[in-house]
Amino acid sequence: MNRHRTLALRIFVPALLIMPIDTMGAGFDGPSTAPCSQWSSPQGQFSMAAARYTAGGQCTTYGSLGAPRTFPYTVNGKYSGSIAEETIEIAPPSTSEPSHPYGKWTTRYSCASDPWLTPDGPPYEASLLRVKCPVVSRTGPTPAQEGPRKGPDGKSLPTIGQLFALWSSAKPMTAWTLSIAERQALAAKRDADLREEKRRTDKRLKGGIQQETPFRTSLSPVVLAPTAGQRFLNQSPVPIKLMTPKGWIETQVNLDGTPMIAGRIYMVRLERKDPAGNWISHTTIPVGAVQAESPAGYSGFGAGVPPSGITTPGAWRLSAQISSPTETGWSDWVEFVVLAPVTNNALQAPKGFSK
Incomplete structure (x- = not known):
């Protein structure tokens, strides 16, 4: 009408x-x-x-x-x-x-x-x-x-x-x-x-996060350093170098297309063996991707602030995960060794070689 x-x-x-x-x-x-x-x-x-x-x-x-x-x-x-x-x-x-x-x-x-x-x-x-x-x-x-x-x-x-x-x-x-x-x-x-559009958007984003989370938590960072069995002097820097998991897709990029790593945070946990041969927690430290993924890696552990920032002689192991902005699983443990300090007696030549 x-x-x-x-x-x-x-x-x-x-x-x-x-x-x-x-x-x-x-x-x-x-x-x-x-x-x-x-x-x-x-x-x-x-x-x-x-x-x-x-x-x-x-x-x-x-x-x-x-x-x-x-x-x-x-x-x-x-x-x-x-x-x-x-x-x-x-x-x-x-x-x-x-x-x-x-x-x-x-x-x-x-x-x-x-x-x-x-x-x-x-x-x-x-x-x-x-x-x-x-x-x-x-x-x-x-x-x-x-x-x-x-x-x-x-x-x-x-x-x-x-x-x-x-x-x-x-x-x-x-x-x-x-x-x-x-x-x-x-x-x-x-x-x-607009309310309905926001509701649909929130639902879609939530669904995407729910689908992404199991996949991401099944991944874990790659520990490039220290390497398995590597030896370090006591209370000397232990470089920690990490890489994003294999198959990782960057969801945040800069205007030039390069990965935006400034907001990525790794958690690094370190354990050492006690005299009885049991693994005990030593410390867990947050490390930014800017340092962890750099060519030299993170060098703030080993000769850092005591007691958690320094090493002692013995067996050690390290594992890492990405904690932000998206959490991943933990990497496999990588074991390394911290040597006891060299004593003056150890530097002396055997008596058979003395004059």
Whole structure:
């Protein structure tokens, strides 16, 4: 069922005084010859990227003998990044239909806010508008497609394209006639759509994390240094050099495409054997990837701050995991040896070789 609006308006067009008439406002020919009418309020679909609007209506022109020809039009609007765009389209007549204007009219505007949602003054009263969107660009069909338009008395009237241009001179055509209640309904739809989009996004991200976590925790870093069986002097640096797990995919990269390693943290746990031959915990230290993955590795253990930062003679072992931003499993243990300090007696030559 068509919905029409009667608006008390006055707008001047060159060589034409447009009087108050039905529906889309200024530019109408007379109370009984409204050239276009809108079927319903624009419907909105909203996302974080853009707001999109659809509407439709019909227009009427008159043939050479004064017979009316009615045909539909559709409207698609969009608002994103301070740019509003509206495309009005009339399909060409079929071979069984009388000829009528057709084509596509697209207008782009620079708008500080969404013109479909922002409350404004009375429709078509340009002097009272609070929201005015400068036209950035406007395109339309050829004059042959648009064709001339005449009234039932045969007198020439502004073309459909000229009327569309008039009705969309300060903002999108379908943003003109919205009432406060209709704008509020669109705003409520926007809020609901954005909540649903956030819910779906959160669910998708959560699902991705849940799928990724078992895979990542099944991986473990590669310990490049120390190597198995490597020997170090007591209380001397023990370089710890690590590498991301085999099959690791970097999810954070810099603008140049290189891995973003600054936020990656390794946890390194160290154990040593007690006199009874049991492995006991010595310390667990956090090591940033910038140091751990450097050519020299991390050198803060072995000759560091006592007691946890220094070594003692005996058997040692080391294991590592990535703890942030994504936690992995622990690597296999790598055993190394810390030698007892060399005594002066050990440096003396055997008596058989003395003079």
